[in-house]
Amino acid sequence: MDNFVLHTPTKVLFGEGQIAHLNSVIPKQARVLILYGGGSIKRNGVMDQVQNALKGYTLFEFGGIEPNPTYETLMKAVELVRQEKIDFLLAVGGGSVLDGTKFIAAAALYTQEPWHIIETTGGDITQAIPLGSVLTLPATGSEMNAGGVISRKSTGDKQHFFSPSVIPQFAILDPVTTYTLPQRQIANGVVDAFIHTMEQYLTYPVDAKVQDRFAEGLLLTLIEEGPRALAEPENYAIRANIMWSATMALNGLIGAGVPQDWATHMLGHEITAMHGLDHAQTLAIVLPSVMNAKREQKRAKLLQYAERIWNLREGSEDSRIDAAIAATRHFFEQMGMPTHLSDYGLDGSSIPALIEKLKQHGMTALGEHGDITLQDSQRILEAAR
Amino acid sequence: MDNFVLHTPTKVLFGEGQIAHLNSVIPKQARVLILYGGGSIKRNGVMDQVQNALKGYTLFEFGGIEPNPTYETLMKAVELVRQEKIDFLLAVGGGSVLDGTKFIAAAALYTQEPWHIIETTGGDITQAIPLGSVLTLPATGSEMNAGGVISRKSTGDKQHFFSPSVIPQFAILDPVTTYTLPQRQIANGVVDAFIHTMEQYLTYPVDAKVQDRFAEGLLLTLIEEGPRALAEPENYAIRANIMWSATMALNGLIGAGVPQDWATHMLGHEITAMHGLDHAQTLAIVLPSVMNAKREQKRAKLLQYAERIWNLREGSEDSRIDAAIAATRHFFEQMGMPTHLSDYGLDGSSIPALIEKLKQHGMTALGEHGDITLQDSQRILEAAR
Numbered sequence: 001m002d003n004f005v006l007h008t009p010t011k012v013l014f015g016e017g018q019i020a021h022l023n024s025v026i027p028k029q030a031r032v033l034i035l036y037g038g039g040s041i042k043r044n045g046v047m048d049q050v051q052n053a054l055k056g057y058t059l060f061e062f063g064g065i066e067p068n069p070t071y072e073t074l075m076k077a078v079e080l081v082r083q084e085k086i087d088f089l090l091a092v093g094g095g096s097v098l099d100g101t102k103f104i105a106a107a108a109l110y111t112q113e114p115w116h117i118i119e120t121t122g123g124d125i126t127q128a129i130p131l132g133s134v135l136t137l138p139a140t141g142s143e144m145n146a147g148g149v150i151s152r153k154s155t156g157d158k159q160h161f162f163s164p165s166v167i168p169q170f171a172i173l174d175p176v177t178t179y180t181l182p183q184r185q186i187a188n189g190v191v192d193a194f195i196h197t198m199e200q201y202l203t204y205p206v207d208a209k210v211q212d213r214f215a216e217g218l219l220l221t222l223i224e225e226g227p228r229a230l231a232e233p234e235n236y237a238i239r240a241n242i243m244w245s246a247t248m249a250l251n252g253l254i255g256a257g258v259p260q261d262w263a264t265h266m267l268g269h270e271i272t273a274m275h276g277l278d279h280a281q282t283l284a285i286v287l288p289s290v291m292n293a294k295r296e297q298k299r300a301k302l303l304q305y306a307e308r309i310w311n312l313r314e315g316s317e318d319s320r321i322d323a324a325i326a327a328t329r330h331f332f333e334q335m336g337m338p339t340h341l342s343d344y345g346l347d348g349s350s351i352p353a354l355i356e357k358l359k360q361h362g363m364t365a366l367g368e369h370g371d372i373t374l375q376d377s378q379r380i381l382e383a384a385r
Numbered sequence: 386m387d388n389f390v391l392h393t394p395t396k397v398l399f400g401e402g403q404i405a406h407l408n409s410v411i412p413k414q415a416r417v418l419i420l421y422g423g424g425s426i427k428r429n430g431v432m433d434q435v436q437n438a439l440k441g442y443t444l445f446e447f448g449g450i451e452p453n454p455t456y457e458t459l460m461k462a463v464e465l466v467r468q469e470k471i472d473f474l475l476a477v478g479g480g481s482v483l484d485g486t487k488f489i490a491a492a493a494l495y496t497q498e499p500w501h502i503i504e505t506t507g508g509d510i511t512q513a514i515p516l517g518s519v520l521t522l523p524a525t526g527s528e529m530n531a532g533g534v535i536s537r538k539s540t541g542d543k544q545h546f547f548s549p550s551v552i553p554q555f556a557i558l559d560p561v562t563t564y565t566l567p568q569r570q571i572a573n574g575v576v577d578a579f580i581h582t583m584e585q586y587l588t589y590p591v592d593a594k595v596q597d598r599f600a601e602g603l604l605l606t607l608i609e610e611g612p613r614a615l616a617e618p619e620n621y622a623i624r625a626n627i628m629w630s631a632t633m634a635l636n637g638l639i640g641a642g643v644p645q646d647w648a649t650h651m652l653g654h655e656i657t658a659m660h661g662l663d664h665a666q667t668l669a670i671v672l673p674s675v676m677n678a679k680r681e682q683k684r685a686k687l688l689q690y691a692e693r694i695w696n697l698r699e700g701s702e703d704s705r706i707d708a709a710i711a712a713t714r715h716f717f718e719q720m721g722m723p724t725h726l727s728d729y730g731l732d733g734s735s736i737p738a739l740i741e742k743l744k745q746h747g748m749t750a751l752g753e754h755g756d757i758t759l760q761d762s763q764r765i766l767e768a769a770r
Contacts, residue, residue, distance in 0.1 A: 003400025008393050014642060015388025082443040091688075207622035209609065210629045213602025221594040237592040238386040244595045244642075253638075257399060 001208040004257040010144040011170040014244065016034075018172045019046070019134055022053035022104040025170040026251060027131065028078075033060045035101045037067070037093045044055070044180045046136055060084055066091070068139060068272060068279070069100035069117060071152040074107070081108040081129065086321070091168075094185075095192075098133050099148035100164035105129040112176035118150055122161030123135035132170040136177040138243035139189030141196060141250025158273035159361065173247065175239035183230055186242075187335040189278035190226035193246035194219060194331075195283040199262050200255035202291065203368040205300050206278035208258045215254045216308050218280055219300045221245045223309070227334050264290050264370025267287075267377055270354045277344055284332040284339050291385040293376065297369055341385050348385040351378060386593040388687035389642040394530040396555040397731045399629065401621065403557050404431070404519055407438035407475075411517065415473035418445045418466060422452070423437045429565045431521055435477055445469055450478070453657060453664070455483030456500060456537040464651025466493040466514065474516040476553075479570075480525025480577075483518050484533035487551035503535055507546030513692040517555040522528040524574030524665070528556035536658060542696060543658035543745065555696070558626035558632065568615055571627075573665035575611035575769040578631035579604060579716075580668040584647050585640035587676065588753040590685050593643045600639045601693050606630045606692070606735040612719050648751035649675050652762055654747075655739045662729055669717040669724050674769040675752075676710045678761065682754055726770050733770040736763060 013021055026032060033052060041047045053061070062077045080086070081104060091101035096167035107114035117125060122307035135143045142148060146167045151158040178186070201215035225241045232238060248254070267290075268282030278283075293304060299317065306312040306324035315323075329339045341348055355378050358364070372380075389443030398640075399408055411417060419435060426432045436444070447462045465471070466489060475488035490513035494501035502510060510512070520528045527533065531552045538542040563571070586600035610626045630650060633639070680687060684702065691697040691709035700708075706762075712725045726733055740763050751757035757765075 001400070001622060001629070003403065005396065005398050007396040009396075011390065011392040011394075012641075013390050015386070018388065207626070208629075209606040209626045210602060212635060213605060214599055217595060217598025217602055220598060224594065235388060240642075241592070241594045244386070244593075248595060256397075257625075 001257040001273065002210075002259070006256040008144060008251050008253065009163070009301045010168050012144065012173060012175045012247070013170065015240075016174055016176050017213065018174050019256050020053050020142070022050065022134070022172065024097045026057070028057070028091065031058045031084065031086050032090055032311065033062055033077070033086040034063060034092055035062050035077065035104070036098055037063070037065050038098050039063055039090050040180070041136060044177070046092060046134065050090070050134060053247070056285055060086060065097045065100040065301070067096045068149075068151045068158060069096045069103070071150055072154070073075060074100050074150070076105050076325050077104045078107045078114065087129060089129050091131060091133040091339045092136065093153070093321070094135065094137025094141045098135070098140070098142035098168070099150065100159075101133070102142070102148040103150050103161070104127075105131045105166050106163060106211055115152070118159050118161055122163040125163035126276040128163065128165040131166065131167055132172075132176075134172045134177070135243070137181060137185055137189055138178060138246035139192040140171075141193070141247055143168055143173070144247050144251035149269070156357070157361070158269040158272050161173060161235055171247070175236055175243050178239050178243065179234045183336065186229050186233075187337055188278050189246055190222055190229065190242060191280040191284050191332055193242070193249040194222045195252060195280070195287055196249040197222075199264060200258060200260050202301050202305060203259040203261050204285070205304070206258055211254050211256065211258050212304070216322055218249050218254065219309050219338050223331055225264050226331070230335065235317050241287055259368040261368045263372050263377075266358065266363045266366055267354075267380065269358045274350060274354060275344070275346060276356065281337055284337045284382065285341055285344075285384050288325050288329045288339055288371055289380045293326065293380050293383065294367065294372075295321055296372070297367075339384075348382065351381045354381060386591055386596075386642040387589045387644070391637050391641040392549070393529060393636050393638065395553050395636070397529065397558060397632070398434070398555065399511070399558045400625075401559055401561050403559050404434040406439050406738045407519070407557065411439070411442070411473055411475065412572045416443045416445070416469065416471050417475055417600065418446050418447055418462070418469070418471040419464065419475045419477055420450060420482055422448070422450050422482050423566070424448055424520060426477050429562070431477060431519065431562050433489070435519060439477065444473060450482045450485040452481045453534075453536045453543060454481045454488070456535055457539070459485050459488050459535070460499065462489045463499065465490045474512060475515055476516060476518040477521065479522025479584075480527045483520070483525070483527035484535065484555070486518070487513075487527070487533040488535050488546070490551050492518050500537070503544050503546055507548040508548050510548035511674060513548070513550040515554055515625070516551070517557075517763070519555050519557045519559075519562070520628070522566060522574055523571055523631035524577040526578070526632055528553055528558070529632050529636035534654070536763070540581075541658050541742070542585055543654040551620045558628050560628050563624050563628065564619045568721065570616050570661070571618075572722055574613065574631055575607055575627060575664050576665040576669050576717055576720055576722055578627070579607045579632040579648060580665070580672055581609075581634040582639060583672060584649060585643060585645050587683055587686050587690060588644040588646050589683065590689070591643055596639050596641065596643050597689070603634050603639065603766060604694050608716055611716070615720065628729055630673045644753040647755045648757050648762075651743065651748045651751055652739075652766065655742045659735060659739060659742065660729070660731060666722055666729065670726055670729075671725055672763065673710050674765045676713065678765050678768065679752065679757075680706055681754075682756070724726075724768075724769075733767065736766045739766060
């Protein structure tokens with residue numbers, strides 16, 4: 001096991017009805033900005049629950065944070081925060097609203113031009129406006145971690161940043177809020193959480209037995225519950241298991257003390273930035289191709305994954321690995337998510353441009369060994385056509 | 386899954402050499418009291434590492450906190466804290482030192498007679514002196530939770546208390562510090578962590594798949610690594626896995642949103658208080674007897690435990706349950722810990738007195754269903770003779 005520091009201070013309030021306890025986690029005198037996305041929270045009753053819970057508070061609203069939140073939109077919120085002297089940010093939505101809110105929290109108190117936050121990957125953030133969330137889309141784990149991903153329309157960039165200053169103070173997770181999500185969003189969430197887990201699991205063994213077992217527990221849960229969530233949208237237990245899996249998949253726990261990959265995410269980000277595919281769709285395209293391309297470096301973990309997740313114990317090592325990759329692909333397809341570029345109308349002609357973007361972003365040595373060059377990335381994308 | 390609130394704000398610094406970073410987690414101007422037990426930390430170099438890391442700090446020492454820390458001893462530390470205006474407590478040791486330090490942290494700022502903290506199970510603690518720990522004995526999980534257990538020599542009581550105010554700010558976990566532990570202490574730690582997990586796992590199903598898989602991951606790790614830890618005391622990876630398992634077993638994570646039992650602990654506490662057996666020894670005696678006595682109420686989870694932990698899939702339900710209980714008993718015995726009262730020279734004649742103590746402490750309806758009466762507890766102890 002590698003050395004690690006793990007800090008998960010976010011207070012989690014989990015379960016049906018927990019939104020009513022918002023007033024126990026936001027200071028009474030706070031000037032609260034409620035941030036949200038396309039407005040579904042106004043149609044499904046979540047905003048009503050939030051406002052009821054915060055009666056007596058000074059409330060402001062900022063809607064319209066888009067999937068893959070843009071710098072351009074977020075800077076409008078930064079202006080509002082500064083103007084109205086907002087001192088608490090409440091994100092109500094999914095990972096995009098949360099990531100956007102984290103950026104706003106840091107940018108509002110940042111003395112330089114805020115895009116510099118992204119250019120420095122958040123490294124020089126020293127303070128942020130306190131924030132919390134009511135999560136309505138289980139997927140990214142952003143509700144309990146220090147990271148965010150921001151896009152810039154004007155340049156076609158999609159990049160991440162991290163800072164302990166933007167870890168949410170609390171996360172309210174009520175599985176009922178997910179009942180009205182479109183199937184595609186649930187599929188996105190399940191696949192995203194699954195691949196977050198894989199990025200921290202499918203590397204090489206460091207004898208970290210707890211982390212491995214926990215990661216496997218999340219993978220098994222997502223495989224069992226994902227397809228059921230599509231079939232039974234109002235089954236509380238299923239939604240609860242998915243919601244809790246997604247939070248646990250990226251709050252630092254399973255990644256503490258183990259190598260991490262993240263090549264799939266870096267390649268996926270470029271596809272979203274250039275072509276607008278959903279984040280999870282890009283991951284479902286890239287991951288099987290990475291698994292295959294890196295089968296030597298990941299051999300031991302691929303075999304463990306094959307055995308413990310898919311019960312593959314017979315045949316040669318390579319046949320078990322092939323079967324595990326096929327099973328992974330089949331799981332994504334079961335979630336309604338095809339795994340080739342061509343399934344999304346892309347013929348691969350943009351691959352050179354995608355590689356050029358990777359290069360611009362300094363992504364020239366990806367993966368847990370830093371051995372995925374731009375040529376390797378190109379081969380991975382070619383194999384995913 | 387049941388509703389829950391989970392808050393794990395303790396910052397974990399895990400791995401060899403992390404003690405050197407103590408000065409990053411204790412304020413520079415703090416007046417720090419270092420608390421410890423029998424003094425092994427002065428012989429094995431841990432105290433030297435702590436003092437080196439805290440050069441320039443104003444340091445005080447309080448040693449002699451005993452296993453099953455007593456109110457009588459701890460109140461001497463409370464006096465020292467008040468007298469020297471200590472404003473940070475650093476526990477260096479195992480669960481007893483940690484539990485004692487938590488009590489001291491609350492008692493020093495408590496306006497009433499501090500035993501009242503125990504009488505009210507910590508419910509009216511409103512503040513505590515900040516604390517952190519350097520853990521040298523993986524076992525109790527106290528380094529990352531809100532609880533403690535305190536004994537009172539004068540009355541023969543051993544009782545727990547809880548308060549968010551006493552959650553440690555940080556925990557430094559360096560597996561190397563455990564190399565010099567006596568075998569008996571390692572065995573105690575492994576069995577204690579195993580039974581903490583069982584108290585939160587072996588109840589009845591509430592469709593909490595993540596919690597179940599995480600608990601099973603800890604049980605499997607402890608079963609694999611426990612006996613190896615006895616055989617290879619200086620194997621870093623084994624000690625690291627045990628140390629991390631023990632923390633995860635009782636930091637709230639696996640118990641969030643699921644029923645909990647704790648009958649084994651309540652009965653065990655009385656045996657320790659009356660006869661001085663090690664905490665884990667009492668648990669190893671009581672748990673198999675509880676498993677057998679409550680096999681109807683715990684049937685579904687017992688079968689899941691039999692299958693997923695011991696790979697028992699053949700035969701009648703009751704034969705699988707019998708085999709799982711036998712395997713559990715065998716695991717404890719493998720750790721050098723016998724599972725009957727008679728193995729510790731107790732003939733069972735004190736059982737009525739133990740039941741009387743349980744009654745005095747209000748433990749008349751134990752277990753996840755609250756259906757273990759004093760008569761049931763008596764039968765459980767009789768069966769453990």
